[in-house]
Amino acid sequence: MPVCVCTLVFRLYLSLVVHAKIAILRYQNVTPSPIGFYTMTLFFILMNALMALTYAPQRVVSVELTLQTRGVYKSILVTAKQTEVDINGQHRQQPTPPGQWQTIIKSLQGVNLEELSSLPTDVSRSSVDAALSARVHIKTATQTYESVTYDHPNPPAKLVPLVKALVACAPSTSRAQFR
Numbered sequence: 001m002p003v004c005v006c007t008l009v010f011r012l013y014l015s016l017v018v019h020a021k022i023a024i025l026r027y028q029n030v031t032p033s034p035i036g037f038y039t040m041t042l043f044f045i046l047m048n049a050l051m052a053l054t055y056a057p058q059r060v061v062s063v064e065l066t067l068q069t070r071g072v073y074k075s076i077l078v079t080a081k082q083t084e085v086d087i088n089g090q091h092r093q094q095p096t097p098p099g100q101w102q103t104i105i106k107s108l109q110g111v112n113l114e115e116l117s118s119l120p121t122d123v124s125r126s127s128v129d130a131a132l133s134a135r136v137h138i139k140t141a142t143q144t145y146e147s148v149t150y151d152h153p154n155p156p157a158k159l160v161p162l163v164k165a166l167v168a169c170a171p172s173t174s175r176a177q178f179r
Contacts, residue, residue, distance in 0.1 A: 063078050064078070067132040118148065135149050
């Protein structure tokens with residue numbers, strides 16, 4: 001089950017337990033102990049807060065596409081505010097086009113960052129310098145995730161929309177270098 005569904009199910013379970021305990025006590029004509037009620041309520045609130053912190057979606061800070069082989073290095077580093085392109089040591093910076101950062105974030109919705117390094121891919125051509133070896137790096141506030149190395153321009157299926165969005169961020173004069 002996805003993490004957010006598990007969180008909702010667990011929260012629903014906790015809520016039902018608390019309310020069932022109160023209903024049983026009322027049915028038995030027993031006044032619920034304020035201390036017990038407050039303890040259960042505090043426990044419920046703390047568990048919700050802990051789960052919200054644990055399962056909060058990670059905010060992506062930057063996304064980078066790197067391509068390399070012997071004698072060639074190319075990268076596109078995109079943040080919400082700026083795009084930096086490096087082609088064999090020649091750096092170019094420009095503001096990230098409006099809406100493009102949101103396109104990149106949306107293209108990450110189907111990608112589990114934890115599984116990024118184990119996506120199935122083919123590296124047969126880059127191992128003999130017949131293709132550039134490529135990698136995607138995704139940096140959050142707390143961690144950097146790195147994809148498997150793949151033959152450019154054939155990323156794993158889940159990364160195709162992301163790679164296209166990254167290339168679209170490059171200046172128009174440099175886009176052909178990344179296709």
